[in-house]
Structures are given as C-alpha cells and as structure tokens.
Amino acid sequence: MDHAKQKQSEKQVAYSTDSVNGHVEERAPVPKSPNRTRGPQVVPGEETRSHSSAVMESWKEERTRSIEDNEMNLPSIAAAYTTILRGLGEDPLRQGLLKTPWRAATAMQFFTKGYQEKISDVLNDAIFDEDHDEMVIVKDIDMFSMCEHHLVPFIGKVHIGYLPNKRVVGLSKLARIVEIYSRRLQVQERLTKQIAVAITESLQPSGVGVVIEASHMCMVMRGVQKMNSKTVTSTMLGVFREDPKTREEFLKLIKD
C-alpha cells in the first residue's frame, strides 16, 4: 500500500509542472488502489498541494484556440508556407503550387485541431451508470498525429481498455478522446499518457490501459529510414498497473 501511494505521488510530481502542448496542464492522475474510496484520491505531497484543487477540474481545461483564431492566423501561416516553398527552390507561382500555401496552412490547422476541443464537450453527455465490472476494450482506433520535433506525421493504432467502476462511457467517446489529443503536435509517450489520464479523470474507473503502436514518418521517410519499424508505448493506471493478471488479460485481448 505504501509502495502504491509512493508511486502515485511520484506520478503526480512528474505531471504537475509540465507545460505541454501549448498550455500548462495542472493535472494529476488518480489511479485507484484496491482499497478505494469514492471520488479521486489526491495524495498530498509537498509539490502537489497547490494543484489538488485543480485535479477535479483539470480535464475540463480551457481550449487554447478558437475558430476565430484559426481565421486570423491563416494568412500568416500561408505566408510562412510561401517562404518555405521559395526556400526549397520551388516556384510558388506555378500552377500546381499557386494555392498550396493556403491549402497547406488549412491542412496544418486541421492536423492541430485538438487544440480547439475540450474533453468535457465531447464526454459530458455520454457517461452512464451501469453495473458492469468486466473489462471494456476498444481496439484498433486509427490515430494520426504530428511529431512535434519534425512536424511530420506519425500514424498508428490505439487500443484502450478500462475496468468500469459503476460508470461506463459511450464507446465512440473513447475514439473522440484519441482524436482530441492526437490532433496536436505530439510525442507518442505524452499522447498515450494524456489519453489514459483523461479517461481516468472523467470516469474514475478501477483502471485504464492504453497502448499505442505507431509508425513515425520522421523515422521512415528521413533520418535512419527504417521502413518497418514501429514504436509501441503504453500507460497502465489503477488495477492495470497493480495487478499483472488484469494487465495480461488486456494485452492478450488486444493482440490479434
């Protein structure tokens, strides 16, 4: 029990001061221990005491971008793309490239539309009380994200499993959570964690497991150029972390 608590507080410290994906996310995970009580457990630690009030609200964080922002910024992004085309030695005035800056800018805004969306918008209505305590898995969710280091896509599949604790969520909402966090400038490790934490905070389940298997174009198209390499990351919270048999069941069920 002590060990579990210590792990929890370590995890909270690691999260609490991150400035990720363009805005400060003050959140802490609330993994359940076997002797759980209702509601999120906040383990008071020195660094996290100031953030404890933010825990319940953290997954309802504000959007950092709006549709109006998109419209306002489109010209400057398009101008930047025109500079890039010139810098690469291309002729921005040839027929195929004439509208490319605008198309590329709109496409890039689409690839980062996760900044415009909040979890609470997506989830609020679709949490249901259900007396179900067996594992629920949604697997093979196609995921497309942008590597924040090279601005090149990475694509793959997300597998999500959770053990409900009297509350289940609409299944497509899991895929929508994936969309919100993947349509951003991301690092695969952080993406996995954000999805798991969002589900944990909104549902308070007994445990959550998220596995992402992706192919990174920055590794395939350039750099080391390994065509078939895949990166696999996972986040296990709650009973998925503590009970090896639950974890094993989840991992076996998501394998083909």
Place this chain on the structure above:
Amino acid sequence: MNGVCNGNIVTEYNCHNGFSDQAMIESKKAAVQNKHEKSRKESEDESTLPALETAYNAILKGLGENTDRQGLLLTPRRAAKAMQFLTKGYHETVYDVLNDAIFDEDHDEMVIVKDIDMFSLCEHHLVPFFGKVHIGYLPNKRVVGLSKLARIVEIFSRRLQVQERLTKQIALAITEALNPAGVAVVIEAAHMCMVMRGVQKMNSRTITSTMLGVFREDPKTREEFLSLVRS
C-alpha cells in the same frame, strides 16, 4: 521547375553509341543540366535554412503553440532540415546517378524491379504520400544496374509531386537513359492528404501507370508485366 520533360530533352539524350564518346558526354551533361532541371546546390540549402526556420517558427506561433517549450525549441530547425531532405530530389540529376551503370547485354526479356518503397510530398498540401513503385523494361541491347532504377525513383519522388507526374517522369528518365524497347511504371500509393484529413478514407489507394514503347503498343507484353507485378 519540377523537371518538366518536354520534347527537346528526348532528342538530346538519343545516343546510340552509349556513353563512350567523351565530348558527347560533356555536351549531353551541359544540355541535361541546363534544360532538364535546375539542381539545387547543397550550399544553397545552408543559406536558405534561416529563412525556413523563421517560417516554421511563424507556423508554430500561428497554430497557437508555445514555441518556448522544451519540445518545440529546436523544432523549426529540425522541420526545415527535414523538409530540405524530403525535397532533396531537386539536387540530383538522373545523369549523375546513372552514368556508370549502363551495360551492354544481349538480353531481350523483360526486367522488372518491383516493390520499391517510395515516399513523396503532395505539392498541394505539403503532406506525405507513400507507396510502392513497380518498374519494368524491355532492354534493347543495354541494361541498367538494378539499384539505379530505385535511385531514379528517389530523385523524382523526393520533390513536391503529383503522383501522375511522378510516374511519367520515372518512365521518361529510363527511356531517355537506356533507349529500351519499352518501359512500364506502376505506382500504388496512399495519400495522407486523403487519409489524415479531408475525406478521411483510411484504406484508399491511388494507382497510376505509364506505359511506353512496346508496353503501350502490345497488350500481351503489358499483361505479362502486370501479372508479374501482381503476384
């Protein structure tokens, strides 16, 4: 600029004696480099890097990101270099890549190199498209080193491209360099601009082909090529 092949170039390259005549080689080289395409020198890359970095910084800010956070600090530089790598085909000419590897061989059966992985950038959205290229040709007394076919694919795919044009450029380059009896190129690719955005169809593939010479005129030859590529 994207190496548009017009009739002038075909006549320049029509060399029946192979590359044995030095003077002819030099004049061909000059012709190719002047008329074929402007090759972007590597030193130019270094000098344009700052402008590209500034542009990427502007993009990140325009997207609402915080450019001072740790993950994004060096991203403009990395993204600029990545983009230069992904368009390095502008540097390279077919002549440089092919010159030494054409051999006289009395072989008149089909030669196919298939499943060549190809990665390119859609010129309309600046988003990758990737797939496989299958090349076949019927030699006419001259064969080319097999990896050179893949290198030709690299030269033309590492550019801002349209799949149709890419297919044609590969076919034309092989025709001009080798003068074979026929050339066939088939490209099957997935376009991220269709998969990641827009209409969002995950499993759609675009197939384009260019058939020249006997592949175009003789249906049986074409059929043989297509069935060998399918299997």
